[in-house]
Amino acid sequence: MPQAIGPIPLPRAGERTTGTFTFAGDPGLAKYEWPYIAMAGHIAGPTVLITAGIHAAEYTGIEAAIRLGRTITPGAIRGTILIIPLLNRPGFYERSIYVNPEDGDNLNRLFPGKPDGTWGERFAHRLLTEVIVKCDHAIDLHAGDLVEDLVPFVIYRETGNGELDEKITRMANAYGAEWAVRSAPTGERPGQLFAVAAQSGVAAMLAESGGRGLLIEEDIIRHVRGVTNILKAIGVLSGDAAGAPPTVVKSFDWVRSPVQGMFHCSVRVGQKVSARQTLGEITDLVGEPIAAITASVGGVVLFTVTSPAIKKDGLLLAIGAL
Ligand SMILES: [Zn+2]
Numbered sequence: 001m002p003q004a005i006g007p008i009p010l011p012r013a014g015e016r017t018t019g020t021f022t023f024a025g026d027p028g029l030a031k032y033e034w035p036y037i038a039m040a041g042h043i044a045g046p047t048v049l050i051t052a053g054i055h056a057a058e059y060t061g062i063e064a065a066i067r068l069g070r071t072i073t074p075g076a077i078r079g080t081i082l083i084i085p086l087l088n089r090p091g092f093y094e095r096s097i098y099v100n101p102e103d104g105d106n107l108n109r110l111f112p113g114k115p116d117g118t119w120g121e122r123f124a125h126r127l128l129t130e131v132i133v134k135c136d137h138a139i140d141l142h143a144g145d146l147v148e149d150l151v152p153f154v155i156y157r158e159t160g161n162g163e164l165d166e167k168i169t170r171m172a173n174a175y176g177a178e179w180a181v182r183s184a185p186t187g188e189r190p191g192q193l194f195a196v197a198a199q200s201g202v203a204a205m206l207a208e209s210g211g212r213g214l215l216i217e218e219d220i221i222r223h224v225r226g227v228t229n230i231l232k233a234i235g236v237l238s239g240d241a242a243g244a245p246p247t248v249v250k251s252f253d254w255v256r257s258p259v260q261g262m263f264h265c266s267v268r269v270g271q272k273v274s275a276r277q278t279l280g281e282i283t284d285l286v287g288e289p290i291a292a293i294t295a296s297v298g299g300v301v302l303f304t305v306t307s308p309a310i311k312k313d314g315l316l317l318a319i320g321a322l
Pocket of ligand 1: 001054055058143
C-alpha cells in the first residue's frame with residue numbers, strides 16, 4: 001500500500017491518523033492548512049476519497065465527513081480511506097456562500113484547474129493531480145448552502161467507459177437517495193470536482209443532504225448511512241448495501257430570476273410541479289409584483305433558495321424533470 005497520497009501521509013495498516021496538510025511551494029495556498037483523517041485496513045483494497053465543504057457553509061457534508069472519519073474502524077476496512085472534510089478552507093470562518101473569498105469564484109466550477117491560474121484554479125489543479133487521481137473512488141458530500149433547502153439527491157456523470165460507469169452507478173444507487181441527476185458527458189455547469197474526477201478515471205459522485213446552515217441530525221445521518229452503504233457496495237466495508245436505487249431525473253433545470261427583488265416562493269422542496277405551474281413571484285421593495293416565476297418543465301423541486309433577496313439572474317430553485 002502507498003505511504004502517502006500527495007502531501008498527505010497514510011497510516012500503517014489497521015490505524016487511523018488525523019492531521020493537516022498544505023500545498024508546499026505555492027505561498028497563496030500554503031498559508032492554509034487543510035484537515036484530513038486517513039485510515040488503512042489490514043487487507044489490500046481500493047483507495048476511497050471522501051471530501052466535503054467545497055462549499056464552505058454546507059455543514060451537513062462537513063460534519064458527516066468528520067463523523068465517518070471518527071467512527072469507521074480502520075481494522076474493519078479493506079483498502080484505504082482518506083477524508084478531507086473541508087475543501088474550501090478560506091471560506092469556512094467567513095461563512096462564505098457559494099464562493100471562495102480568496103478569488104470570489106465557486107470552487108466547484110474550476111476543475112481541472114491550472115498550475116498558474118487564480119487561487120481556486122491552482123487549488124483545483126493541485127488537489128486533482130496530487131490527491132484525487134491517486135484514488136479509485138471519490139465521494140463529494142454537499143448540502144443546500146446557507147441560503148438553500150433541498151431534498152436529498154445524488155449527482156453523477158457518465159463517462160462512456162462502461163466499466164467505470166458501472167462502478168459509478170453502483171455507488172450512486174447504494175447511497176439510498178430518492179432522486180438522482182445524471183449529467184450528460186457534455187454537461188452544463190462544467191468544472192465540478194466529481195465530474196472531472198470521473199473523466200480522469202476515478203469512480204466519483206456527489207451527494208446532497210440538508211442545508212440552510214443547520215446541523216440537523218437526520219440529514220447528517222443520511223450522509224453517514226449513504227457513504228457507509230457505498231463503502232459496502234464497493235467492498236471496503238463488509239455487509240450488504242441497503243440503499244434502494246434512486247429515480248433518475250431527465251434534466252436538472254435551474255430557474256433564475258429575470259429581475260432583482262424579493263422572492264416569494266410558493267413551492268417546497270420535494271414537491272411535484274407541472275410545466276407552466278407558478279413557482280413564485282418577485283416583488284419590488286414596495287411590494288409591487290414585477291415577475292412571475294413559472295416552471296419550464298414538469299418534475300420535482302430538488303432545491304430552492306431560502307433567502308428572498310435576489311439579484312437579477314439570481315438562482316431561485318431547480319427542478320428535476322420527470
Ligand atoms: Zn455544494
